[in-house]
Amino acid sequence: MQHYKKALVYILSMVAICLWGISYIWTDQLINLNIPVFYFVFIRIFIAGIALLLFNLISRMFVAIKKRDLTKFLLLALFEPFIYFLAESYGIKETGSPTLSSMIIATIPIFSVGAGFFFFKERINWINAAGIVLALCGICLVVMSKGELGKNFIRGIILLLIAVLSEVGHASVTKSLSKKYSSQVIVMYQFLIGSIYLLPLFVFRGLDNFEPRYLQFEVWKPVLCLAILCSSLAFSLWVNTIKSLGVAKSSIFTALIPVAAALIAGILGYEYLSLRQWAGILLATAGVILSQYCMAPKKNSL
Numbered sequence: 001m002q003h004y005k006k007a008l009v010y011i012l013s014m015v016a017i018c019l020w021g022i023s024y025i026w027t028d029q030l031i032n033l034n035i036p037v038f039y040f041v042f043i044r045i046f047i048a049g050i051a052l053l054l055f056n057l058i059s060r061m062f063v064a065i066k067k068r069d070l071t072k073f074l075l076l077a078l079f080e081p082f083i084y085f086l087a088e089s090y091g092i093k094e095t096g097s098p099t100l101s102s103m104i105i106a107t108i109p110i111f112s113v114g115a116g117f118f119f120f121k122e123r124i125n126w127i128n129a130a131g132i133v134l135a136l137c138g139i140c141l142v143v144m145s146k147g148e149l150g151k152n153f154i155r156g157i158i159l160l161l162i163a164v165l166s167e168v169g170h171a172s173v174t175k176s177l178s179k180k181y182s183s184q185v186i187v188m189y190q191f192l193i194g195s196i197y198l199l200p201l202f203v204f205r206g207l208d209n210f211e212p213r214y215l216q217f218e219v220w221k222p223v224l225c226l227a228i229l230c231s232s233l234a235f236s237l238w239v240n241t242i243k244s245l246g247v248a249k250s251s252i253f254t255a256l257i258p259v260a261a262a263l264i265a266g267i268l269g270y271e272y273l274s275l276r277q278w279a280g281i282l283l284a285t286a287g288v289i290l291s292q293y294c295m296a297p298k299k300n301s302l
Contacts, residue, residue, distance in 0.1 A: 009244045013253050016237040021260030023230035024098030025270055026222035027089055033219060037089045039206035040223050042198040045081045047224070048231035049191030055232070056188055063185050072173055076186070077193035079170035085194075087163035094156025099265055099273060103258035103284055104160040105167075107135060131290025134283055141280025187235050255288035 030040045056062040065073055092101040170190075177186055213219065241253065258281050265271040273281070 006244075009241060012237045013241040014256075016234040016241065017253055017256050018260045018264065019230050019234040019237075021102060021257050022264050023226055023234075024092060024102045024261050025265055025268065026226050026230070027092050028096075028098045028270075029222050030219065031089070031093045035214065035219055036206050036208070037086065037093065038198070038201040039214060040219075040226075041081075041085050041089055042195060042202035042206055043223050044227045044231060045085065045191050045198060046195040047227035048235075049188060049195055051228060051232040052184060052188035052191060052236075055236075056184055061182055061184055063181060065189060066180070069177065069180065072177055073189050073193060076170060076173045076177070077190045077197060079166045079173065081191060081194035082197040083166040084163050084170065087159045087166065091156045091158075091160035091163060094152045094159060096153075096156075097271065099258060099262045099271055099277075099281070101156070101160055102261035103138075103281055104157065105164060106255050106257045106284070106288060107164060127290055131287045133287070134290065135287025138280040138282070138284030138287055141276055141283065184236060191231070255285045259285055 027040075031037070053062075088101070088105065091104070092098055095101055174186060181189075262271075262273055262278070262281055266273070
């Protein structure tokens with residue numbers, strides 16, 4: 001019975017990874033339709049927050065924010081979704097590649113290792129260091145497409161790296177709140193507060209030069225998919241992964257996001273990669289996994 005439960009955890013984890021992988025394609029579709037980022041990001045976050053609010057109310061898991069934790073929740077929502085989703089969406093827009101964008105975002109565990117080393121003096125073994133080098137080499141293989149980088153391409157990479165750094169900050173704040181609140185409640189508040197942050201940008205930039213086509217099905221379909229599937233559902237599934245496997249082991253799964261994105265994009269005929277780019281993705285994935293590897297302590301010989 002235990003084996004079935006563990007298998008179910010892995011299956012649900014992969015469902016979440018696949019949803020996050022295809023989220024880059026849906027975001028790219030909205031960008032190709034010339035839908036303002038401030039428009040669809042706000043709607044995605046707001047709907048996801050409302051959906052989680054209803055879920056917590058129905059399941060009786062709703063908990064009010066304690067006064068002393070309000071500052072942390074405000075900071076949490078600033079990191080993600082405000083900075084993260086704006087930087088990620090514009091990063092996808094500038095690079096023009098949902099697969100590459102997902103791969104840059106998948107380096108979050110590496111930056112987490114770096115933050116732990118520099119700020120918390122956490123140890124990094126030689127396997128972790130080798131993994132970081134492999135991941136960086138893999139990224140270079142994919143990024144150096146056609147041997148050169150355009151101006152907008154570099155700007156996109158920088159924006160995606162900002163998104164990665166904001167996620168590291170988000171994870172740090174989440175860690176301090178996780179002992180007091182359930183994951184579903186934390187995610188609900190970060191989306192609801194984040195939608196408040198995004199509201200002025202939505203009103204003054206997202207609705208600027210508003211067109212009736214913004215309300216068409218071809219626009220709302222990917223927006224709803226992003227909100228319900230990639231935000232509400234995927235985050236809820238990920239809660240179970242973290243609970244069952246722990247933070248360290250679950251973070252390894254994020255390395256599979258670019259693989260999922262590339263496979264889905266190829267199956268749908270949305271984006272095709274060269275053999276060199278595939279090699280780079282697989283190399284980067286292996287590197288991220290190794291960067292999270294914990295060596296077992298050596299036993300003292302008697």
